Amino acid sequence: MAPKTASAGTVHWLWPLLLLLGCLTALIAWLLVALSTGQQAGWMALLVALESAFMLRLGTFRPGHARAIVATAATALVILASQWAIASAQIGMVMGLDVLASSLRMGPRLAWHLLSLATTGVDLACMAAGLVLAWFAAR
Numbered sequence: 001m002a003p004k005t006a007s008a009g010t011v012h013w014l015w016p017l018l019l020l021l022g023c024l025t026a027l028i029a030w031l032l033v034a035l036s037t038g039q040q041a042g043w044m045a046l047l048v049a050l051e052s053a054f055m056l057r058l059g060t061f062r063p064g065h066a067r068a069i070v071a072t073a074a075t076a077l078v079i080l081a082s083q084w085a086i087a088s089a090q091i092g093m094v095m096g097l098d099v100l101a102s103s104l105r106m107g108p109r110l111a112w113h114l115l116s117l118a119t120t121g122v123d124l125a126c127m128a129a130g131l132v133l134a135w136f137a138a139r
Helices: 014-037 044-058 065-095 099-105 108-118 121-138
Strands: none
Touching: 014 044, 014 065, 044 065, 044 121, 065 099, 065 108, 065 121
């Protein structure tokens, strides 16, 4: 009897861990780039889209619409979380709070106001392009 070989689709538990790791590192990287440049760095959404598609592929998630949906949702969540973290870090620096403490205290109206003042049209276009790129890169 021939030994069974592990195919690429047999490991189904690895992709959530890799996707979570990729999303967390992308969020931290986006926050650091935005705080060091003083801008929103919307172009990072394109890198987040590629990273989420790559992590799903690396974690042996089967190709198809399900992988595209998961990659697009992960990219959207990282975009929202990074924008919230950038706004809370900016207001937290003024108030003497760290990012976590200020993000827990900041409300949605203040976040929306700060983001509407800081986000440009290019940033919004890059974020939208990141969602589209995540869809097509993950299929």
